[in-house]
Amino acid sequence: MAERIRMANDRIVEINSLVKRFGELTALDEVSFNVNKGEIFGLIGPNAAGKTTTLRILATLLLPTSGRVRILGYDVVEEASKVRRLISYLAEDAGTYRNLTGYEYLSIVARIYFRSKRDIEEAVEEAVRISGLGDRIMDKMKTYSKGMKRRIQVARALMTRPKIAILDEPTAGLDVFHAQHVRDLIKRHISNGGSIILSSHNMLEVEHLCTRLAFIHKGRIITEGEPEEIKAIYGASNLEEAFLEVLKR
Secondary structure (H helix, E strand, O other): OOOOOOOEOOEEEEEEEEEEEEOOEEEEEEEEEEEEOOOEEEEEOOOOOOHHHHHHHHOOOOOOOEEEEEEOOEEOOOOHHHHHOOEEEEOOOOOOOOOOEHHHHHHHHHHHHOOOHHHHHHHHHHHHHHHOOHHHHHOEHHHOOHHHHHHHHHHHHHOOOOOEEEEEOOOOOOOHHHHHHHHHHHHHHHHOOOEEEEEOOOHHHHHHHOOEEEEEEOOEEEEEEOHHHHHHHOOOOOHHHHHHHHHHO
């Protein structure tokens, strides 16, 4: 598939004056930020800050009330079908199909994204490796723990090697070992030419994983920059301290 990718330099995501209202509630209030090629960009904030709403708009699952969002040059409203070919989205609450095995589920996803038998087989093989489930990949997903289900969903999000992976709490429910495994996969995705936008409540994870980030609070971007820059702004020794300072203001 030929891609018409229109970028300003290395900028791959452009969000300008994004507003989203649900009735009387303003979930996003003039949100603007950019993401560059090869970045792991973190969107960080407390519950109900607007993180998930922003990510769902990026993933073409929600329509903005106003403002403009472009991904790789494509408008997420006017050219949503083209955006969907270039991204993957992992929701925080992504579920599984209880009566399918992990392998069956990944095979179905691969057939949606790829046409040739070889591409399908390679994608499924990659997803099985990413999941790290071993022989349990052949068990029905109703027998999986919360962490195992999350690993299947991370595998599903990365198996297609998207230009941009949008990950909402990618390590939620994972133990230390498997959380580190997922972080390594995220870094590998970047080294293979992809980009990541993620949200996480784990400030240590964000500090060591993200190249840049933005703090969002009450639907507005409070500050944006590299982790070291943000710590300096708030006189903090780590991002968790900086985050708490944001909430106090």
